[in-house]
Amino acid sequence: MAVVVLDRLRDLFNSMRAQSISRYRFSYKRGTLTFDVMFLIDETPYALLFGAQGHNLSFEFHVQPGFRVVHPQLEKADYTMLCSLLGLKWDPNNSFSPGGFLTDFSSHIPATAVPSQKAGPHHVAQVRRNVEDAHKRFFCGWRDNKVRRERVTPENLEKTRKLMGPKTAKTCDQKNISSCWTDIPGGAVAVTDP
Template sequence: MAYFKLTSLSELLPRMEAVEVDRCHFRFGLHRGEFDAFVFIDVDPYVLAFGAIGKNFYFEVPVNPRTLETPGVFATDVYYKLCEILGLGRSGPRFTPSAFLAHVNEAMKGVRFRRAAPRDLAPYRRNVEESEKIWFCGWRDNTTSGKHVTEENLEKTRKWLGEKAYVRCKERNISSCWTDDATRAKEIDLP
Protein backbone atom coordinates (compact mmCIF):
# COMPACT_ATOMS: atom_id res chain seq x y z
CA MET A 1 0.00 0.00 0.00
CA ALA A 2 1.20 3.50 -0.83
CA TYR A 3 1.51 6.03 1.97
CA PHE A 4 1.36 9.82 1.93
CA LYS A 5 3.50 11.87 4.32
CA LEU A 6 1.67 14.86 5.82
CA THR A 7 4.72 17.10 6.17
CA SER A 8 2.65 20.11 7.28
CA LEU A 9 1.63 18.24 10.43
CA SER A 10 5.20 18.64 11.69
CA GLU A 11 4.53 22.40 11.80
CA LEU A 12 0.92 22.17 13.00
CA LEU A 13 1.48 19.77 15.91
CA PRO A 14 3.84 22.04 17.91
CA ARG A 15 1.42 24.95 17.43
CA MET A 16 -1.44 22.80 18.75
CA GLU A 17 0.64 21.61 21.70
CA ALA A 18 1.75 25.18 22.52
CA VAL A 19 -1.88 26.15 23.16
CA GLU A 20 -2.80 22.77 24.71
CA VAL A 21 -5.14 21.73 21.90
CA ASP A 22 -5.28 18.03 21.11
CA ARG A 23 -8.29 18.20 18.75
CA CYS A 24 -8.28 21.03 16.22
CA HIS A 25 -10.67 22.19 13.52
CA PHE A 26 -10.14 24.22 10.36
CA ARG A 27 -11.85 24.64 6.98
CA PHE A 28 -10.62 24.39 3.43
CA GLY A 29 -12.01 24.22 -0.09
CA LEU A 30 -11.12 22.16 -3.13
CA HIS A 31 -12.86 22.34 -6.51
CA ARG A 32 -16.59 22.44 -5.68
CA GLY A 33 -16.19 21.06 -2.15
CA GLU A 34 -15.97 22.88 1.18
CA PHE A 35 -14.71 20.82 4.10
CA ASP A 36 -14.44 20.87 7.85
CA ALA A 37 -11.14 19.23 8.75
CA PHE A 38 -10.23 17.85 12.17
CA VAL A 39 -6.89 16.71 13.56
CA PHE A 40 -7.12 14.46 16.63
CA ILE A 41 -3.80 13.87 18.39
CA ASP A 42 -5.31 12.47 21.59
CA VAL A 43 -5.43 8.98 20.06
CA ASP A 44 -2.87 6.58 18.60
CA PRO A 45 -2.80 6.52 15.66
CA TYR A 46 -3.68 10.17 15.17
CA VAL A 47 -6.84 10.82 13.15
CA LEU A 48 -7.36 13.25 10.29
CA ALA A 49 -11.10 13.63 9.65
CA PHE A 50 -13.07 15.37 6.93
CA GLY A 51 -16.70 16.46 6.75
CA ALA A 52 -18.11 17.85 3.51
CA ILE A 53 -20.12 20.90 4.53
CA GLY A 54 -23.80 20.46 3.68
CA LYS A 55 -23.27 17.07 2.01
CA ASN A 56 -23.83 14.45 4.74
CA PHE A 57 -20.38 12.96 4.13
CA TYR A 58 -17.64 12.31 6.68
CA PHE A 59 -14.58 10.10 6.72
CA GLU A 60 -11.44 9.60 8.78
CA VAL A 61 -7.92 8.49 7.96
CA PRO A 62 -5.33 7.24 10.45
CA VAL A 63 -2.00 9.06 10.73
CA ASN A 64 1.08 7.38 12.14
CA PRO A 65 2.27 9.68 14.99
CA ARG A 66 5.92 8.81 14.40
CA THR A 67 6.13 9.09 10.61
CA LEU A 68 3.12 11.38 9.96
CA GLU A 69 2.12 9.05 7.13
CA THR A 70 -1.40 8.03 6.17
CA PRO A 71 -2.57 5.46 3.64
CA GLY A 72 -2.68 7.05 0.19
CA VAL A 73 -5.72 4.95 -0.70
CA PHE A 74 -9.36 5.47 0.33
CA ALA A 75 -12.16 2.92 0.43
CA THR A 76 -13.89 2.78 -2.96
CA ASP A 77 -17.18 4.22 -1.70
CA VAL A 78 -15.34 7.10 0.02
CA TYR A 79 -13.32 7.82 -3.12
CA TYR A 80 -16.36 7.94 -5.43
CA LYS A 81 -18.40 10.08 -3.04
CA LEU A 82 -15.46 12.47 -2.64
CA CYS A 83 -15.13 12.78 -6.44
CA GLU A 84 -18.87 13.49 -6.67
CA ILE A 85 -18.66 16.24 -4.02
CA LEU A 86 -15.65 17.78 -5.75
CA GLY A 87 -17.58 17.82 -9.03
CA LEU A 88 -15.18 15.45 -10.76
CA GLY A 89 -16.70 13.09 -13.28
CA ARG A 90 -15.36 9.66 -14.04
CA SER A 91 -13.97 10.96 -17.32
CA GLY A 92 -11.33 13.63 -17.52
CA PRO A 93 -8.14 13.97 -15.50
CA ARG A 94 -7.61 11.23 -12.96
CA PHE A 95 -8.03 12.33 -9.36
CA THR A 96 -6.34 10.29 -6.63
CA PRO A 97 -6.60 10.16 -2.85
CA SER A 98 -2.96 11.29 -2.79
CA ALA A 99 -3.94 14.41 -4.76
CA PHE A 100 -6.61 15.16 -2.14
CA LEU A 101 -4.12 14.59 0.69
CA ALA A 102 -1.56 16.82 -1.08
CA HIS A 103 -4.14 19.62 -1.14
CA VAL A 104 -4.93 19.05 2.55
CA ASN A 105 -1.21 19.11 3.31
CA GLU A 106 -0.93 22.49 1.55
CA ALA A 107 -4.05 23.82 3.31
CA MET A 108 -2.53 22.93 6.70
CA LYS A 109 0.52 25.15 6.18
CA GLY A 110 0.15 28.00 8.65
CA VAL A 111 -3.59 27.37 8.92
CA ARG A 112 -5.57 29.25 11.54
CA PHE A 113 -7.19 26.54 13.62
CA ARG A 114 -9.32 26.40 16.71
CA ARG A 115 -10.12 23.76 19.28
CA ALA A 116 -12.66 21.30 17.84
CA ALA A 117 -15.92 21.80 19.75
CA PRO A 118 -18.75 19.28 20.07
CA ARG A 119 -20.96 21.49 17.88
CA ASP A 120 -18.32 21.22 15.11
CA LEU A 121 -18.34 17.42 15.28
CA ALA A 122 -22.08 16.93 15.83
CA PRO A 123 -23.09 17.13 12.15
CA TYR A 124 -20.62 14.36 11.31
CA ARG A 125 -20.46 12.11 14.38
CA ARG A 126 -24.21 11.76 14.90
CA ASN A 127 -24.36 8.16 16.02
CA VAL A 128 -24.41 9.07 19.73
CA GLU A 129 -27.07 9.21 22.43
CA GLU A 130 -29.24 12.34 22.28
CA SER A 131 -27.44 13.60 19.18
CA GLU A 132 -29.62 16.73 19.09
CA LYS A 133 -28.06 17.86 22.39
CA ILE A 134 -24.82 19.39 21.13
CA TRP A 135 -24.07 21.87 23.93
CA PHE A 136 -21.99 20.67 26.88
CA CYS A 137 -23.58 21.77 30.17
CA GLY A 138 -21.57 20.04 32.90
CA TRP A 139 -20.52 16.84 34.64
CA ARG A 140 -22.52 14.49 36.87
CA ASP A 141 -20.71 12.45 39.52
CA ASN A 142 -22.63 9.17 39.57
CA THR A 143 -20.97 7.88 42.74
CA THR A 144 -22.99 10.31 44.86
CA SER A 145 -26.28 8.87 43.55
CA GLY A 146 -25.13 5.24 43.49
CA LYS A 147 -25.56 5.09 39.69
CA HIS A 148 -23.13 4.25 36.90
CA VAL A 149 -22.14 6.15 33.78
CA THR A 150 -23.67 4.47 30.72
CA GLU A 151 -21.66 3.07 27.82
CA GLU A 152 -23.67 5.33 25.50
CA ASN A 153 -22.67 8.43 27.48
CA LEU A 154 -19.04 7.33 27.53
CA GLU A 155 -19.12 6.85 23.75
CA LYS A 156 -20.59 10.34 23.19
CA THR A 157 -17.93 11.74 25.52
CA ARG A 158 -15.20 9.99 23.53
CA LYS A 159 -16.51 11.04 20.10
CA TRP A 160 -17.25 14.67 20.98
CA LEU A 161 -14.80 15.53 23.80
CA GLY A 162 -11.92 13.15 23.18
CA GLU A 163 -9.96 10.34 24.70
CA LYS A 164 -8.82 12.16 27.86
CA ALA A 165 -12.38 13.06 28.86
CA TYR A 166 -13.55 9.52 28.07
CA VAL A 167 -10.85 7.89 30.24
CA ARG A 168 -11.41 10.27 33.14
CA CYS A 169 -15.20 9.76 33.06
CA LYS A 170 -14.85 5.98 32.87
CA GLU A 171 -12.34 5.83 35.74
CA ARG A 172 -14.31 8.20 37.99
CA ASN A 173 -17.89 7.16 37.09
CA ILE A 174 -18.75 10.61 35.73
CA SER A 175 -21.28 11.41 33.00
CA SER A 176 -20.97 14.29 30.57
CA CYS A 177 -24.20 16.32 30.47
CA TRP A 178 -25.63 17.87 27.32
CA THR A 179 -28.41 20.25 26.30
CA ASP A 180 -30.03 21.48 23.10
CA ASP A 181 -30.21 25.01 24.59
CA ALA A 182 -27.14 27.07 23.65
CA THR A 183 -27.81 29.51 26.51
CA ARG A 184 -27.11 26.72 29.03
CA ALA A 185 -23.75 25.79 27.48
CA LYS A 186 -20.67 25.81 29.71
CA GLU A 187 -16.93 25.89 29.12
CA ILE A 188 -15.46 22.42 28.93
CA ASP A 189 -12.98 21.69 31.71
CA LEU A 190 -12.13 18.08 32.44
CA PRO A 191 -13.61 16.78 35.69
Protein backbone atom coordinates in the same frame (compact mmCIF):
# COMPACT_ATOMS: atom_id res chain seq x y z
CA MET B 1 -1.21 5.40 -3.47
CA ALA B 2 -0.25 3.28 -0.48
CA VAL B 3 1.05 6.01 1.87
CA VAL B 4 0.54 9.77 1.94
CA VAL B 5 2.95 11.75 4.11
CA LEU B 6 1.46 15.01 5.40
CA ASP B 7 4.70 16.78 6.30
CA ARG B 8 2.97 20.11 6.93
CA LEU B 9 1.02 18.52 9.79
CA ARG B 10 4.33 18.40 11.68
CA ASP B 11 4.48 22.22 11.95
CA LEU B 12 0.83 22.41 12.98
CA PHE B 13 1.37 19.62 15.51
CA ASN B 14 4.37 21.43 17.04
CA SER B 15 2.40 24.68 17.22
CA MET B 16 -0.54 22.91 18.87
CA ARG B 17 1.70 21.19 21.42
CA ALA B 18 3.47 24.46 22.26
CA GLN B 19 0.06 26.02 23.03
CA SER B 20 -1.45 22.95 24.77
CA ILE B 21 -4.09 22.56 22.04
CA SER B 22 -5.14 18.95 21.54
CA ARG B 23 -7.94 19.50 18.98
CA TYR B 24 -7.69 22.11 16.24
CA ARG B 25 -10.13 23.27 13.57
CA PHE B 26 -9.47 24.98 10.23
CA SER B 27 -11.00 25.23 6.75
CA TYR B 28 -9.93 23.66 3.49
CA LYS B 29 -11.43 24.64 0.15
CA ARG B 30 -11.39 22.34 -2.86
CA GLY B 31 -13.31 23.47 -5.91
CA THR B 32 -16.66 24.78 -4.72
CA LEU B 33 -16.55 22.73 -1.50
CA THR B 34 -15.35 24.02 1.84
CA PHE B 35 -14.45 21.50 4.53
CA ASP B 36 -14.29 21.92 8.27
CA VAL B 37 -11.10 20.04 9.12
CA MET B 38 -10.16 18.93 12.60
CA PHE B 39 -6.78 17.58 13.64
CA LEU B 40 -7.00 15.61 16.88
CA ILE B 41 -3.65 14.86 18.51
CA ASP B 42 -5.03 13.46 21.77
CA GLU B 43 -5.86 10.16 20.06
CA THR B 44 -3.61 7.31 18.99
CA PRO B 45 -3.26 7.30 16.06
CA TYR B 46 -3.97 10.98 15.47
CA ALA B 47 -7.23 11.71 13.65
CA LEU B 48 -7.91 14.02 10.72
CA LEU B 49 -11.64 14.74 10.31
CA PHE B 50 -13.32 16.33 7.30
CA GLY B 51 -16.88 17.66 7.16
CA ALA B 52 -18.22 19.21 3.94
CA GLN B 53 -19.99 22.45 4.88
CA GLY B 54 -23.65 22.46 3.85
CA HIS B 55 -23.64 18.76 2.91
CA ASN B 56 -24.22 15.49 4.73
CA LEU B 57 -20.69 14.26 4.08
CA SER B 58 -18.01 13.59 6.64
CA PHE B 59 -15.05 11.25 6.79
CA GLU B 60 -11.95 10.58 8.82
CA PHE B 61 -8.37 9.45 8.30
CA HIS B 62 -5.97 8.00 10.87
CA VAL B 63 -2.56 9.70 10.96
CA GLN B 64 0.25 7.35 11.92
CA PRO B 65 3.70 8.29 13.29
CA GLY B 66 5.67 10.35 10.78
CA PHE B 67 2.38 12.07 9.83
CA ARG B 68 1.59 9.25 7.42
CA VAL B 69 -1.83 8.12 6.25
CA VAL B 70 -1.45 4.49 5.24
CA HIS B 71 -3.75 3.21 2.48
CA PRO B 72 -6.15 6.18 2.59
CA GLN B 73 -9.66 4.97 1.80
CA LEU B 74 -13.22 6.19 2.06
CA GLU B 75 -16.45 4.27 2.41
CA LYS B 76 -17.90 3.72 -1.08
CA ALA B 77 -20.91 6.00 -0.41
CA ASP B 78 -18.63 8.77 0.92
CA TYR B 79 -16.29 8.44 -2.06
CA THR B 80 -19.21 8.59 -4.51
CA MET B 81 -20.70 11.64 -2.79
CA LEU B 82 -17.32 13.41 -2.62
CA CYS B 83 -16.78 12.87 -6.36
CA SER B 84 -20.30 14.11 -7.09
CA LEU B 85 -19.93 17.23 -4.91
CA LEU B 86 -16.58 18.00 -6.55
CA GLY B 87 -18.21 17.57 -10.00
CA LEU B 88 -15.81 14.78 -10.96
CA LYS B 89 -16.64 12.34 -13.74
CA TRP B 90 -14.88 9.02 -14.19
CA ASP B 91 -11.79 9.43 -16.36
CA PRO B 92 -9.40 6.47 -16.80
CA ASN B 93 -6.55 8.89 -17.64
CA ASN B 94 -7.08 11.10 -14.58
CA SER B 95 -8.41 9.05 -11.70
CA PHE B 96 -9.37 10.59 -8.37
CA SER B 97 -8.41 8.86 -5.14
CA PRO B 98 -8.53 9.58 -1.41
CA GLY B 99 -4.72 9.66 -1.54
CA GLY B 100 -4.82 12.31 -4.26
CA PHE B 101 -7.34 14.27 -2.18
CA LEU B 102 -4.94 14.19 0.79
CA THR B 103 -1.96 15.14 -1.38
CA ASP B 104 -3.81 18.26 -2.57
CA PHE B 105 -4.96 18.96 0.99
CA SER B 106 -1.41 18.77 2.35
CA SER B 107 -0.40 22.09 0.76
CA HIS B 108 -3.31 23.83 2.54
CA ILE B 109 -2.44 22.81 6.10
CA PRO B 110 -1.74 25.85 8.30
CA ALA B 111 1.68 25.94 9.95
CA THR B 112 0.54 27.71 13.10
CA ALA B 113 -2.39 27.05 15.42
CA VAL B 114 -4.52 29.98 16.56
CA PRO B 115 -5.99 29.42 20.06
CA SER B 116 -9.40 30.77 19.02
CA GLN B 117 -9.73 27.86 16.56
CA LYS B 118 -9.65 25.03 19.07
CA ALA B 119 -12.12 22.33 18.07
CA GLY B 120 -14.84 22.02 20.69
CA PRO B 121 -16.97 18.92 21.21
CA HIS B 122 -19.82 20.40 19.11
CA HIS B 123 -17.41 20.90 16.19
CA VAL B 124 -16.24 17.30 16.39
CA ALA B 125 -19.87 16.15 16.67
CA GLN B 126 -20.57 17.64 13.25
CA VAL B 127 -18.23 15.04 11.76
CA ARG B 128 -18.39 12.13 14.22
CA ARG B 129 -22.11 11.51 14.18
CA ASN B 130 -22.15 7.84 15.11
CA VAL B 131 -22.52 8.46 18.86
CA GLU B 132 -25.23 8.09 21.49
CA ASP B 133 -27.96 10.75 21.02
CA ALA B 134 -26.11 12.22 18.02
CA HIS B 135 -28.58 15.13 17.78
CA LYS B 136 -27.40 16.26 21.23
CA ARG B 137 -24.01 17.72 20.33
CA PHE B 138 -23.65 20.63 22.76
CA PHE B 139 -21.92 19.89 26.06
CA CYS B 140 -24.01 21.07 29.02
CA GLY B 141 -22.24 19.68 32.10
CA TRP B 142 -21.23 16.67 34.15
CA ARG B 143 -23.34 14.23 36.19
CA ASP B 144 -21.84 12.50 39.23
CA ASN B 145 -23.34 9.02 39.05
CA LYS B 146 -22.23 8.10 42.58
CA VAL B 147 -24.91 10.46 43.93
CA ARG B 148 -27.59 8.55 41.98
CA ARG B 149 -26.00 5.17 42.71
CA GLU B 150 -25.72 4.53 38.99
CA ARG B 151 -22.83 3.72 36.67
CA VAL B 152 -21.74 5.75 33.63
CA THR B 153 -22.84 3.84 30.53
CA PRO B 154 -20.42 2.48 27.93
CA GLU B 155 -22.31 4.50 25.30
CA ASN B 156 -21.78 7.74 27.22
CA LEU B 157 -18.09 6.94 27.70
CA GLU B 158 -17.76 6.28 23.96
CA LYS B 159 -19.47 9.58 23.11
CA THR B 160 -17.20 11.36 25.58
CA ARG B 161 -14.14 9.69 24.03
CA LYS B 162 -15.12 10.55 20.46
CA LEU B 163 -16.17 14.14 21.14
CA MET B 164 -13.88 15.15 24.03
CA GLY B 165 -10.92 12.78 23.84
CA PRO B 166 -9.64 9.61 25.49
CA LYS B 167 -8.14 11.33 28.53
CA THR B 168 -11.50 12.86 29.48
CA ALA B 169 -13.31 9.55 28.88
CA LYS B 170 -10.81 7.73 31.10
CA THR B 171 -11.31 10.27 33.90
CA CYS B 172 -15.10 9.91 33.58
CA ASP B 173 -14.81 6.13 33.78
CA GLN B 174 -12.54 6.30 36.84
CA LYS B 175 -14.71 8.87 38.66
CA ASN B 176 -18.06 7.45 37.46
CA ILE B 177 -19.07 10.72 35.81
CA SER B 178 -21.28 11.11 32.72
CA SER B 179 -20.95 13.88 30.19
CA CYS B 180 -24.29 15.62 29.57
CA TRP B 181 -25.43 16.92 26.19
CA THR B 182 -28.21 19.04 24.73
CA ASP B 183 -29.50 19.78 21.25
CA ILE B 184 -30.03 23.46 22.19
CA PRO B 185 -27.01 25.65 21.31
CA GLY B 186 -27.95 28.15 24.04
CA GLY B 187 -27.76 25.37 26.61
CA ALA B 188 -24.09 24.77 25.97
CA VAL B 189 -21.54 25.52 28.67
CA ALA B 190 -17.76 25.82 28.56
CA VAL B 191 -15.97 22.50 28.89
CA THR B 192 -14.29 21.99 32.26
CA ASP B 193 -12.40 19.01 33.62
CA PRO B 194 -14.73 16.36 35.08
